[in-house]
Amino acid sequence: MRFPRLLGAAVVAVLAAGLPATAQAAEAGTPCPGVAARCVDGQLTDGTPYTFAKPARWNGAVLVDLDFAAGGLASPLTASLLDRGYAVGGTTRTITGWNIAKAIDNQAAALGRFETAFGHARYAIAEGRSMGGMVAAGVAQVHPGRFDAAIPMCGGLGGAVGQWNQKLDTVFTLKTLLFQDKALPVTGIPADVPGLQQQWVSAMTSAQTTAAGKARIALAAAIGQLPGWGLAADGSATPVPAGRDVDGVEQGMFLALAGGPLPYLGQAVSSRRAIEQVAGGNPSWNTGVDYARQLSMAAPGQQDVVRRLYERAGLDLRADLGRLAAEPRVHADPAAVRFLERGIVFTGDLRIPVLTVNGTGDQISTVAQQQSYGALVRQAGNESLLRQTYVQTAGHCTYTTGEQQGAIDRMLTRLRTGHWPDTAPRTMNALAAAADGVRGRYLPYAPPRFNRMYPAVGFAQNRFSFRQ
Structure with a gap:
């Protein structure tokens, strides 16, 4: 069952005024520099910048990324996503840094700013790379009432x-x-x-x-x-x-x-x-x-x-x-x-679907951490909400545009149908090639058991103890 997501503040205000949300959204924002979309930007209450871009033919999905406001408009992935009808945007890490708990909450706040400007999103997806991947997984655990799905890529999912x-x-x-x-x-x-x-x-x-x-x-x-x-x-x-x-x-x-x-x-x-x-x-x-x-x-x-x-x-x-x-x-x-526990220890408590992507040669977000995340999800009985995929690539977050686009498109299919589509390597590689003409590098992979899993045993309400 899909976890019901709360309506954005803009929709509530628009409906109260008796106006359709689409009419409200039509004139919102200003033309984005360099891309065919309308943009809104500003600052959250803690000073964190945010930026969102929405195409004229919007498919109802918005991606919210920790690092988007730090140059995301110029990325090839953004161009690909906008061309396919996705709205894209998010924040930066400049204010929060390693205050991961605050960064997680900021994604929900940023989504609110998007919906105030453009109307209610049919599908809100937390997505990001590196620390952004950790934050996206944190959003799935902390804010399932505001988001519909998460796509953590190359995130530190050992917590x-x-x-x-x-x-x-x-x-x-x-x-x-x-x-x-x-x-x-x-x-x-x-x-x-x-x-x-x-x-x-x-x-x-x-x-x-x-x-x-x-x-x-x-x-x-x-x-x-x-x-x-x-x-x-x-x-x-x-x-x-x-x-x-x-x-x-x-x-x-x-x-x-x-x-x-x-x-x-x-x-x-x-x-x-x-x-x-x-x-x-x-x-x-x-x-x-x-x-x-x-x-x-x-x-x-x-x-x-x-x-x-x-x-x-x-x-x-x-x-x-x-x-x-x-x-x-x-x-x-x-x-x-x-x-560090507050921001964040993963518990496996999922209520929305999560699709992870990790490189087998990633030296920063080591691939064994994905095993820890999957084990906790299975321990909590939520394995039906998780799919984990692996890309044969060296370096940190070194994916092609098509490899990322393919994962995002699979998640949108999951949200539209209520069922997981095929995420096997052959299918993911075909999607990647269709997106940008470059053969994908997804492969079957089983990571080793993470040797510093935390918590090692037991958990309760995301609060843990340790002994030295």
Whole structure:
């Protein structure tokens, strides 16, 4: 059964005046720059900018995206969506940053501004990439009465707490095994973020020149469930390494950590600094974590690469795992954990359909987090409302226009019919090619079990406790 969505304030006002909503919407907004649509923009009560564009022949669906007001009008996807009759828009993250709870609420507020200008949307869909994907999934959980569906793409669906615990594991392993003698903080990130990012990348580049360094880089990447595939420095795709190609997989791990235009370590430094500032402390911990067990939860191919690289370097893997076990642990600030819990811990509580899209080679929103989200949805008995899809692409949110358009069109079909259409890779790839002429890269995929699932067991009303 479709969860009934509340009418927008504009519809209520228009109906009270005895005027049809379509007449009210016809003259709303101003011509959009560069696209055939009418636009409205402004600021929410907290100062967050919003922008929406509605085509003349509107299909009744509106997409609300965390990052749309930061240049979304100029994107090829926007042009494709408007051409197909979708209204598109949303906010920016400039004010909320890592205050994810506020960003989630802002999507509902922005939808209200759209409906005040253009009338009630038949289908309101929360959609976005990266942090926008996390926010879209949060909207589905928090505001099912305002939205009809959500399409999180490349989002951190392990939730803010789980995602940043896993990033701590990766950096902690590198620091312990490779950089004990270097001033490379794991938490408590200083103000000179660019300087620290460069120090981390330089240290990693040096470690990559030795057999021992490669072995320990691979171990850290496997513990952090990073892909063994990355982008070159210029952002171009590298070949997908064969599973038995030890050097190729390790090179991919290194590129995921320290190469390409958005290295994992660069984002781990900059976003952790931002989170620590807004949360008032460190929200991550590894007390009680068994890194030998974490390694055992990595993809089998990555475990094999680690073992073979350790043998090649003449290192003792058990000894290094023992060093990790003996290293003093990082403790979290409970108030900072509570802040991240509010924005957001996923519970699996779905009342509207959700379609996720994630790249198998995404180094920022690691693909194992999708397993955590799906497991919680199944545990809550809501699997009929979820479909999860995967795209064979390296890098963060590196989808084609057609791959994104195909997912959005599938969701609109789901909303119109009340039933899930086919979301198998063959169908998704055909839709992608039809949208922009480029063959889609959807594929069958089963992600590994997320090794820092939070909550690990049990939940109640999105409030959790942790023990250190």
